[in-house]
Amino acid sequence: MSTDTAQRLATLCKEILRIDHVRPEASLVLQGASSMRLMQLVARLYEDFDVIVDLSEVMGEVTLDWIAAMVEERRAADGGGAAPTPALAEEARRPAGGPVPLSELQLAFWEMRRYAPAMAAYNEGVSHLVKGDLDLAVCKKVLVELVALQPALRNAYLEVDGVPVQREVPMAEIESSLKLEVTDLSAHPDPMAECAAQHRAMYATRFDLSAPPCFRVAVWKVGERRWVVSWVVYHIVTDWWAVDVLRRGAAKLYRALMAAGVPESRPSAVPQDPHAGTRFTADDEAWWLAKFQTPPRPLTLSSRPRPLIKSYAGEMYLQELQGISASRMEGLRERLAVTMSSLTYAAFSLLLAALSGEDDVTVGVPFLNRQHADVQDTVGLFVNSLPVRMKAEHGVAAGDYIRACHGELLEAFRHGRYPSFRLMRQLKLPTRFNRAPLYDHLFSYYENTVVDVVCDQTKLAVTEIELPRGTSKYDLSLFVTRTGDRLDCKAEYTTALFSQEETAAFVSHYQALLERLLTDSSVTVGELLATVRARVQHSLPQQRA
CATH class of the missing domain: 3.30.559.10 (Chloramphenicol acetyltransferase-like domain)
Structure with a gap:
């Protein structure tokens, strides 16, 4: 491996993965690389090295040394370059x-x-x-x-x-x-x-x-x-x-x-291929069909009768996770050898199991699906919400359950180009007018790198804010955002099923579950579920009052 390739890749990994010192022999996932960052890395490998790497190749325990060797091998095989990406090839064939x-x-x-x-x-x-x-x-x-x-x-x-x-x-x-x-x-x-x-x-x-x-x-x-x-x-x-x-x-x-002032000429339009994120393989389809050969049972979290027609009226609840810093979570993540998104997802999956009484839990998880450089800066629909299914086995240690969630997420991401809408049609699920076909709950973990931006040139200070929307796509969606060492929750809920007080209680239960995991990840899944259910029973009189 050339020193130049290794140095360029090290610099690239530091920039994209936001790691101060990348250990070339250690797994990038263990060093904190999220699925979103790995997808950006795949795009930059094409852009900077003319090498096409499938996202599935870097979603496992890959190292910087492995990527550097793979880049050099493919550059040598391709004569130093790569064929056009599928998205650009499609763009070239499209009538203007x-x-x-x-x-x-x-x-x-x-x-x-x-x-x-x-x-x-x-x-x-x-x-x-x-x-x-x-x-x-x-x-x-x-x-x-x-x-x-x-x-x-x-x-x-x-x-x-x-x-x-x-x-x-x-x-x-x-x-x-x-x-x-x-x-x-x-x-x-x-x-x-x-x-x-x-x-x-x-x-x-x-x-x-x-x-x-x-x-x-x-x-x-x-x-x-x-x-x-x-x-x-x-x-x-x-x-x-x-x-x-x-x-x-x-x-x-x-x-x-x-x-x-007004520019003399406009920049060239960004090439657009709306199909860039849906080119899947037969293996992708087979994996998803096998996963949902038996449809999951619907989860019920609310005691209220469900409307006959799905209501999209909703509100949001915002709450910082008090006392659960990102640095504390990083320590647990490193010990378990998982990503932060896997850790926070696993806790939400357990929360749903505890609240619904169902051990078989399917949660929607957004998948960025922008692995090619030509769609990184494109406005278009590429995100695919994946139905991730986990079984909460009571006798399993929580740490092992989190590792299993991590593995399941990686597999789902490897096959993430397969459109979930196609999956639902292939499964021929019965139409339900008051529920989503496969899951009624969504989870997302996001690292916020844009907080307060001050531009000296324009003398403007810009801060992203949340304003009410009045809608909810699912029964309950939980968005966990990391900003520096702070973790915030945004819960989006349907008002036909939940009140703000009930949603605040859900977030409180989620925080308590994370706190228990931070204290002792060897606790069993069954003990965690029992702890959450005891908290729910304790809070019911207060909610009714």
């Missing part, structure tokens, strides 16, 4: 401006278009508090340039001869429709409360998919030199990863426009 069939990931959201509550629930977006002298005219130019750069933001969705397709609309046809919805709330008695109410109303938008843009951008002035900027888009257009793509792009354009 012609309709393209929807990907299998998009088809699920196309089917929802007939039910307005579902469309509102599957709107995505992000909000930021901006402090400083925000130039609204420049913001409008930024919006226009972003839409010019990202074709997915100007796609129309329709049927041609009975086939759902998407068609890229030229900028000349859509530019006049692009606008910032600006509202001055600075004189309101409670600007942020009114902003939250208007944000909730914006999230209820039912977009006309045949007439882009299928997104809205609102700017509320909430005080002297204080603004809230929110973006809402229907999920068929893109996934949550694009938030970072657009955030970076908007910041870069804003700085450039403030410095030099």
